[in-house]
Amino acid sequence: MPVLVKNQQIVPDPWQLLETIPDYVPTNAIVPVDQLVNTKANAVWVDGDLEVDDHGEELAKLDLVAVHFPMFADGRGLSLGTLLRNRYGFSGELRAIGEVQPDLTPFMRRCGFDAFVLESELAANTAIQCMESMSDFYQGSVIQPEPAFRRKRN
């Protein structure tokens, strides 16, 4: 049973991810990116290798973008998340779906993801712990743009 973690808490999922489009598209649907125009949805899911330069402006206006991680250790979604936030100014929910392993969520979070779909409650709780295991980092990130050397080390 998939479990949603948002802002470091397990929460009910108000959204509904659609792989194919039914006749009637509910307002809480997360649709595939190629169905965005004809469904006028406010939420899409995309693959990590999406060419962000072709879609960034359009995605930035939505309420939710879900990025699919096809396998553990595929980091393309991390660049995509970073660019959606930093380059296109996306401020909605950035959700990680697919192979979301708890130990990868701290990286995703620092690349701008704020919601994670995990495979179980155990995995969700582990992810919450993982996201708290490190307190500070050398380089800047989406959630802390200033690298350590600009903040406290001089």
Place this chain on the structure above:
Amino acid sequence: MYQYDDFDRNFLKERVAQFRDQTDRFLAGEIPDDVFQQLRLRNGLYIQRLAPMLRIAVPYGTLNATQLRKLASISRDYDKGYGHLSTRQNMQLNWPELPEVPDILAELADVNMHAIQTSGSCVRNVTTDQFAGVAADEQVDARPYAEMLRQWSTYHPEFEWLPRKFKIALNGAESDRAAIAVHDIGIQLQVDEEGRTKFDVYVGGGLGRTPAIGALIRQNLPEKHLLTYVEAILRVYNRYGRRDNKYKARIKILVKAMTPEVFGEKVDAEWDLIKGNPQELTQDEIDRIVAWFEPPDYPPVPNASSTLATQRLQDPSFNRWVQQNVAEHKQPNYAIVTLSTKATGIPPGDVTDVQMDAVADWSEKFGLGEIRISHEQNFVLPDVPQNRLFELFALARSEGLASANQALLTDVICCPGGDYCSLANAKSIPVAEEILQRFDDYDYLHDLGPLDLNISGCMNACGHHHVGHIGILGVDKRGDEFYQISLGGNATNDASLGKIIGPSFSRNEVVGVIERLLDVFVDNRAEGETFLSCYRRVGMDPFKDRVYQEEPESQSYARAG
């Protein structure tokens, strides 16, 4: 050298606790094997043929006496009393137990050391010239910039899960001792007319199955842009590098597919958008890091040239050692000493706990407490007063660390090979051993001059065989171990990749083949010519003809003397 502050120490402490938690969850069955594999790799832990292998980071090959003593005690307490110096200036332990690894990492953290990103598809330990900061031919000390890159790349949120491993090397001297041409990113540092540090950036070099020489994509990059420019390269690679085939996933394949020109344009386009972001180095930060590497106050030592000359005259073995293993220091009356690990009977790069303790002691007795590890798998003492060289030589000899063969034929670069590594097609250490035994006549070796002989047990090329003047590659032929030999590789300035001479040889043929190659060189060389320059002039044919000619029963190959 760089000193950890509270930030660094706290980061390390949390990273050790994090890995301990990951290991506990794996041992409790909560993390699947394939996921834990990726997690442990990012802490340098492999599962090898016989046992795990832990690769401990030695950032840009620099460590202090306390750290080396800790490596000695760890190899004694958790391993079999020895470690292995790797070609990326790190130290590998071959026999740790998985449940003990978090304890090893905690002990390392006590002396500000770790195993972070020494394996896995992420930015690896940044390497540089083992003589950085003391070399007489240096323009810019590359260590501060290697340290800035270390900090920037450590646990980078976006670039920890790349298509494949990523290696960066920097060189700030005239001689390239860091092999920058065969790295994913190679950076040559120099100073312009106004005294400002600038970088030339090469990308897409590498060894492995598809060896390539890096292409220059940016000249004269000002130092403040170091991190943003590297960020642009990594982002292009992370987004577009192949992930469908691990043999085609290194950046060199992407650069080749796009062409270096197009790849460079893509990087520039990305860089234009991020230049000036908060990651851009501030002058304060550059000054802060550079200050850690300012030359120390060298205690004045007397000029020792006449004593040294007498000692060299009286003791021919000392004379050879000085000639071969002692390099010129920036500071008058000081010298840089290479302590060779390449002694007969010992796998290249292997050092015992006793040797580590001894080297740590000598670094304090004869220097300022600093030690380097070279990519040729030797120890280096960077600050030895010339009037103490004789004393150091005697001690080094008693510990088996005084082979006078730095940069000579027997200073073999060699991977652990089939004796340890599960990837290897063939053993490499016994081949190195046979070569060291066969060519043990110093006068002959010295007469041959500089000669890089590199051995890899498989095409992953950890022994850098592509860039050996003579390269030896272990191959599998119908289940038997064979060796392919190449000539003309070079890892330094004017880098080149070796060309395969022809069909491969069985193990018992290899030493005889090397002997014939050396004979061809001796017969053909012009005055003052090295093996490499001779090969480049005469080409492959004379070598090939001699190696594959039928050997008459009675013929023996005389060695030049």
